Amino acid sequence: MTNVDKKARKQIHLGVFEVNGINHLTQGIWAHPGQERVRYNDLEYWIEIARILERGKFDFMFFADSYGYPKKGRELLLREASGTPGNDPMLLIPALAASTRHLAFTMTTSTTYEAPYANARRFATLDHLTRGRIGWNVVTTSSSTAADLFGGGDLIPHDERYDRADEYMDVSYKYWEGSWEDDAVKLDRENRTFADPDKVHQVRHEGKYFRSTGVLSSTPSPQRTPVIFQAGSSDRGRAFAAKHAEGVFLKAPTVEVLAGQIRDIRRRAAEAGRDPRQIKVFTGLSVVVAPTREEAERKHAEYLSYQSREATLASYASVTGIDLNALDPDSFFENIHTEMGQTHTDRFTKHSKTRKTVREVADDFLQKGFRGLTVIGSPEDVADRIAEWTEAADLDGFNLEPYILPDSYRDFVDLAVPVLQERGLFRREYEAGTLRERLLGEGIARLPENHPGAGFRPALSESRERG
């Protein structure tokens, strides 16, 4: 392949889908003897993981998070470390940033449970400490256990949660984009001027859901607004993503359904006046890779041998509300629409109508769980599928979903990444710059002009005052 051919290829972006806990996408696999996720309390474990990913030139670690946990089946969940325990992932990021130079971090926080100003200060701090290697995955929590932990109020209805989240974004943009002008910090010792007071502005927000007045305590950070990620796939969720998101995570049962969702989100973004290419779409990717396909299949079977059938079906019930164990295994699922998704990311994708039996649905789920696109094979198989799916669905990248750590990442980095690089599908070296520049292009460290958050900059103070 010539250099010209390589140039012409669309390069993919790669993240990993992580939680700061043991449980992940295969219930029960904590018991695998090679599973080091049980070391999640240990900073050295995480540093080791981050360094493997940086060696593999990964774009970012995406940390899902929720204060909540599954409501039912407490005993089983504790025995199988399923959905609990876990720690706050945000507090890993500074240590991982200090241990890497390029790897970026996307952190999930909820517009329901964090005060807008506190959240804004945390992300501004992280943007400084990571030198622009931070993204924010915006969620509106629907967990009833989280509601109980935070005082037991009623859950806010789904669409209203998004209205509230829209306003939350405005408050956040005001602080990140509107508080300090670019050249407000002078650091002029001779003239005793640290900052020019005329270039620092008071934010005023009086809205339906939030009131906030003051100045962000953090000076301008490399990206100001962290790269905004979103994963809601309801109609209202997609409208929110089309307006705010720069990175979108979508999961669908087939590549065709996924392609349709991606077309839809790009169309909505264009209608909102944004560049549809400035929304980078990722999907989940589960990979078991070995030098040969046979070895990969053996390895996959060995992983699944540690799966807990009971905990896996409980995770299905927890998300869909359907207890497959309680239904006649030979009855049909016909015309039943179930909602599938990740409990951790509040992401749901509609099943299409299916003529499978309950037994078949259970067996499918035991093979796949809530994983995304899956490939079990040789490095060439992995590269073939990635190239094919990228093209077919107009994807920008993938979020790798591990089985056991660090092996799942190490195998991918050692075996699959070199083939992706050889085919021109993935970077050989990191580009310079912030996470946003890596995703959107050199020089785009800050929100693009056509992003709604850019309207809150002091230069456009008319619109800033409107909020």
Next chain:
Amino acid sequence: MTNVDKKARKQIHLGVFEVNGINHLTQGIWAHPGQERVRYNDLEYWIEIARILERGKFDFMFFADSYGYPKKGRELLLREASGTPGNDPMLLIPALAASTRHLAFTMTTSTTYEAPYANARRFATLDHLTRGRIGWNVVTTSSSTAADLFGGGDLIPHDERYDRADEYMDVSYKYWEGSWEDDAVKLDRENRTFADPDKVHQVRHEGKYFRSTGVLSSTPSPQRTPVIFQAGSSDRGRAFAAKHAEGVFLKAPTVEVLAGQIRDIRRRAAEAGRDPRQIKVFTGLSVVVAPTREEAERKHAEYLSYQSREATLASYASVTGIDLNALDPDSFFENIHTEMGQTHTDRFTKHSKTRKTVREVADDFLQKGFRGLTVIGSPEDVADRIAEWTEAADLDGFNLEPYILPDSYRDFVDLAVPVLQERGLFRREYEAGTLRERLLGEGIARLPENHPGAGFRPALSESRERG
């Protein structure tokens, strides 16, 4: 001096009083050419500072914090980097923990602005990641700018803030001490039992100020409850400290006044059924040290030459409400009680009645600001004063208040620490174990039995259910 003599000496504990920002205790000193505090956005700067302190065998870095900032004189404050800007200090701790092995960290959070469960999860995470090197400085925020940033509600009256804080502590203890029994985590792969569900308990809290139900997501960490620090010196604040605190920061205008406060806090602790020796009392200590006293005095004068008179008097006005510039310089302060303290730590100490003129008060303040006990001298002078004050006031330790960084810490570590060690006043090597063990003694990694938080352990479930 023989080994026996050394043993007999009471060893002191040493912390540093830090903020994640530029401003600190001498307004205007950011402009000093050697002042690297302006690098506070940079993780490498902080790692360098932490490593100097660990080389000096310091116990901990104490991070003051507030969402608020001084309300008046915005222009001056921005020009002099006084009280603003700043970042969230909690997000430094994981990176500093990964860069050190023994140094501990005390983080300030507010019972007014953090939800109890979110705060509990953050500290449990930090206790895991630091392996028991974490303390919590509990504050009840009185800042009106913080209130504006968080929605503009009215400030809660002082004493009611402490009632609320008392209940906040109960909720926190329930999660830290009561959720998981010590041997709940089995990690038994063969029998597929990660945790024993019978040893994990649902917390239920329905109080006057807080409601919260659920299980802490974090498994038992080395200390469970972080080491509790407190710095309020009002009557209600001292009652709170005597009940909850394991480390207390007090500041007083003279060693005699300080000695009285320390007697009072130990007496109150004993009345509350606690061991008065399990409250470690620290005071602020400002040191300029050089090989000779003359050099130290020259260095001190050089530091103060960068002080801003205007910003210094503004910081006085911001805390006391008294604008010294607006008063007749020759009038007397007689019978005026002023409140002095740190804006960042919500700590106030009463001035005794003074017969000084306004000019004299201003001149005193320009020399000393809100600093604590101060010694400008040779390493021997520093050790003499530390020994004398420790004895006179029954102190357990000092919080070093820097002038410029890293020089203030480097000078102390290189010059003063060896003399303190030689005299048996300070450790030569770190003890093993957690922060609590370092302060209270080997084996005391967890709250002592007579601490009220210990009453929320599952073994004492009667009292746990009462809350």
